Amino acid sequence: MVPLSIVIITKNEAEAIGECIAAAKLITDDIIIIDNYSTDETSNIAITQGCRFYQCNWDGYGANKNKGIVLAKYNWILSLDADEIADLELILSLHSLKLDDPTVVYDVRFKSYFGKKLIRYGAWGRDHHIRLFNRTRVKWCSSNVHETLLLPEGTQMQRLDGYMHHYSVKDHRECYTKALFYARLSAEKYLNNGKKANIINLYLSPIFSFVKTYVLYGGFLDGREGLDIALITYKNKWLKYHYLLRLENGQKKKKYLRPELAVEY
Incomplete structure (x- = not known):
């Protein structure tokens, strides 16, 4: 051993x-x-x-x-x-x-x-x-x-x-579910690390990720599965920065909310 x-x-x-x-x-x-x-x-x-x-x-x-x-x-x-x-x-x-x-x-x-x-x-x-x-x-x-x-x-x-x-x-459904799950966790991580959502990572970065995965790295050669992976990579990239934007907006609302209007849940 x-x-x-x-x-x-x-x-x-x-x-x-x-x-x-x-x-x-x-x-x-x-x-x-x-x-x-x-x-x-x-x-x-x-x-x-x-x-x-x-x-x-x-x-x-x-x-x-x-x-x-x-x-x-x-x-x-x-x-x-x-x-x-x-x-x-x-x-x-x-x-x-x-x-x-x-x-x-x-x-x-x-x-x-x-x-x-x-x-x-x-x-x-x-x-x-x-x-x-x-x-x-x-x-x-x-x-x-x-x-x-x-x-x-x-x-x-x-x-x-x-x-x-x-x-x-195992299949497309599980791949998509994992992409959603990791997108939310990544958004929380980015927020804690002080990373900001901007035009580039909200819109251009997801497109580039798809092109890199599917075209530049030859994902199209893997057939339908290669396309599924490229599309889900795009979706994951898009979601995590839009989740981050939501979290940023939520923080701003809390920051400017008058204390007497705040409610504990």
Whole structure:
């Protein structure tokens, strides 16, 4: 086994998590599940397969991943989502690592699926993320959405062989629902970070995102699924900045509302 811990955050992932854990068990003897009180069979599957299972309140993607990092047996952390499955080449690549330099982080290439179809082009076809790091130097930011790793100065990155297979969405409906959900979270994040809605990001940025995904990155070569992804990318970009504009307007109304007219709900 590789001396690393795998951390997975979950919420009702019974459909996917079995295969994820099966591949993870070929890598390590320490798999930590941080669960947001699933109501399906997620807990039974995880415990039956020998994972360490913890239920926690939801404090955001980055914050909950950091909870798992604290509980890990090893300092080296491989961060996974429940719908991600390491292929054999990636597993062998992990087994070949010395893991003797905590300044190094490891980047993993992804193969993403729309339903059962592998998406080869567009933004999904270029997907890769840093997923293996040493917790003595690196942790997740506490952002509620689109969490990123906080990498200190002097960090070196290496690309691993193999792929993480990401079964992102089952169909158009799920893809659209996720786009709406992440748009709202992104708007809240932008508001907290002081980012403003303007003409460029309200109208031009969504159009450019569609053109980049569908035309420049060759998304049209993925057929109907490529078009669906490009359209939903456009919708997500459009929505998050219009949600941000609403939140900004709401803040202005609160700021200028006379105290005697304010009502607590």
